[in-house]
Amino acid sequence: MTRPYKFALIGCGFFAQNHLKAWADMPEVELVATCDIDEASALAAARDYGGRAYTDAAELFAKEELDFVDIATTPPTHRMMVELAAEHGVAAICQKPLAWDMADAKAMVKAMADKNLPFMVHENFRFQYPMRKVKEVLDSGAIGRPFFSRISFRTAHDVYSAQPWCMDADRMIIADVSVHQFDLTRFFMGEPERLFTEAIRVNPKIKGEDVATIVLSLPGATGIVDTSYESKSDHSTYPQTFVTIEGTEGTITLGPDYHLQVVSRAGVHEETLVIPERSWTSQPWDCIQDSVVNVQRHWIECLDTGATPETSGADTLRVLDLTLGAYQSLESGEPYRVGSML
Ligand SMILES: NC(=O)c1ccc[n+]([C@@H]2O[C@H](COP(=O)([O-])OP(=O)(O)OC[C@H]3O[C@@H](n4cnc5c(N)ncnc54)[C@H](O)[C@@H]3O)[C@@H](O)[C@H]2O)c1
Structure with missing residues (x-):
């Protein structure tokens, strides 16, 4: 992996808007694709922040060369997305909660560990x-x-x-x-x-x-x-x-x-x-928005150094x-x- 890290954002809904704005300020990454089952959301994110828009995550993984994915869908789809990432040898950062049940969460952690892929949970507090x-x-x-x-x-x-x-x-x-x-x-x-x-x-x-x-x-x-x-x-x-x-x-x-x-x-x-x-943060959200930047910076630091993220998938099982x-x-x-x- 070399900088700028090529990534895709999957799930372009409410909270993902903070991810997009924070990534846009980071020269270490390049958004190459967006994905949402709601085509309008994927297209709007691609129009505003760059990359090609997809409505099907499997197609996204099949077509794009990615260093990592940022998963900001709601929890029922997290396992499917992380397993797709593992299958394609792509590192992943995934929104909390990781899953609704422990079997899913353990399967996700194992899938990524088996391929020795960096895996962090976006636990921002x-x-x-x-x-x-x-x-x-x-x-x-x-x-x-x-x-x-x-x-x-x-x-x-x-x-x-x-x-x-x-x-x-x-x-x-x-x-x-x-x-x-x-x-x-x-x-x-x-x-x-x-x-x-x-x-x-x-x-x-x-x-x-x-x-x-x-x-x-x-x-x-x-x-x-x-x-x-x-x-x-x-x-x-x-x-x-x-x-x-x-x-x-x-x-x-x-x-x-x-x-x-x-x-x-x-x-x-x-x-x-x-x-x-920051230019895009506003009260009363500023503390949460700033924490998104800090999470994403930590993720990049871990990709750069090979360090295990503080809120790794394995740690998040706890x-x-x-x-x-x-x-x-x-x-x-x-x-x-x-x-x-x-
Ligand atoms: N860390 C925080 O402070 C914080 C705050 C709010 C939400 N969240 C988390 O962020 C995640 C998203 O929450 P939200 O409120 O933004 O939800 P949301 O419904 O606004 O956004 C989710 C998006 O994912 C898309 N999506 C669903 N299934 C998909 C699939 N199979 N493929 C592609 N796209 C798909 C939806 O169309 C939607 O646009 C949740 O896990 C939530 O807990 C975290």
């Missing part, structure tokens, strides 16, 4: 600028040994207009958002051993759960992941994630509007983090185990022993 800052503080030792974390995403923003498929999903907010918070918990605190879920549906118009709280046990620590699409507040903080991490020497709090407070032996440090601006385990706990009313599905 840990790549958000404020999350990298929190991790920096944590790694500096300023708050000592962390023993409690709460990763909170609560909003009343109407997510259904842009993502109508969320209304029909039997499994909704845990698979859609808590999945990111599980990865953040691992990023900050390490691997959970056990979890317990409480979740309900507040909005009667949807099928799945829209409010969830998951308690996680880690060695010598407790984590809480709480997620809601029904929480009204004085002003919308969508799509921000709040973090509290308590340690033996202090506390880190990432609150509304990216306000970071670090309480440590050194005193109290406060700052409002400023998300790096996130999926937590996600599916959260549903198992909800359905059984019992704690889930983490790793049982790995």
